Amino acid sequence: MSFVEKIQQNKGLSLALAGLAAAGGLAYYFFNQNKGREECKKQCPYSAKKVQSVFDKLGGKQNIEAAVNKFYEKVLKDDRVKHFFKNTDMKHQAKQQTNFLCFAFGGPNNYVGKNMKDGHKGMNIDDSQFNAIVELLAQTLTEMGVPQDVIGEIANICEPLRKDICFQ
Numbered sequence: 001m002s003f004v005e006k007i008q009q010n011k012g013l014s015l016a017l018a019g020l021a022a023a024g025g026l027a028y029y030f031f032n033q034n035k036g037r038e039e040c041k042k043q044c045p046y047s048a049k050k051v052q053s054v055f056d057k058l059g060g061k062q063n064i065e066a067a068v069n070k071f072y073e074k075v076l077k078d079d080r081v082k083h084f085f086k087n088t089d090m091k092h093q094a095k096q097q098t099n100f101l102c103f104a105f106g107g108p109n110n111y112v113g114k115n116m117k118d119g120h121k122g123m124n125i126d127d128s129q130f131n132a133i134v135e136l137l138a139q140t141l142t143e144m145g146v147p148q149d150v151i152g153e154i155a156n157i158c159e160p161l162r163k164d165i166c167f168q
């Protein structure tokens with residue numbers, strides 16, 4: 001093989017190797033880019049596919065409405081809290097609570113009512129009464145088959161409302 005032929009053969013080999021390296025590089029690039037996109041789908045609030053809200057986990061407004069009705073049946077039987085509702089229009093209350101919770105759980109905002117501070121002003125609700133309400137909600141959801149981790153999420157959503165609802 002002449003010197004020139006050797007160089008030409010090596011050139012072919014080098015080209016083939018360069019081609020392989022480029023293909024590998026491209027594959028690696030696209031693989032990582034897609035991995036990044038998958039990560040973004042999990043975290044990015046602007047992504048089309050968001051983390052599922054509690055509203056969705058509960059199956060939407062119909063299920064929340066059913067839960068609220070069951071919950072108030074319990075509330076009206078519970079000696080710790082039933083006296084608060086003796087003058088309340090419970091049909092209206094259930095509607096207000098359903099819309100409030102739909103929004104608080106990450107669903108659409110159709111709540112037209114007072115904020116939690118004004119809505120509970122003058123009731124002088126204490127911590128144990130607040131706990132009783134959250135407990136009855138959790139009990140209702142447990143009976144309806146909602147998983148405990150979702151109920152935990154709901155308790156975490158309700159907890160920050162305590163400071164507005166209690167002792168005023």
Ligand code: HEM
Pocket residue numbers: 081084085087088089093096097100112113114115119120125129130131133134158161165
């Ligand atoms: C997670 C806690 C709670 C949430 C999310 C909540 C939510 C609401 C909402 C949305 C309303 C309707 C306000 C309006 O229509 O403008 C309301 C009213 C009311 N809440 Fe609560 N509440 C909570 C805790 C409590 C507790 C602990 C009590 C008493 C033990 C209580 C007693 C009442 C009563 C009696 C009303 C109706 C007042 C009326 O007759 O107009 N709430 N609440």
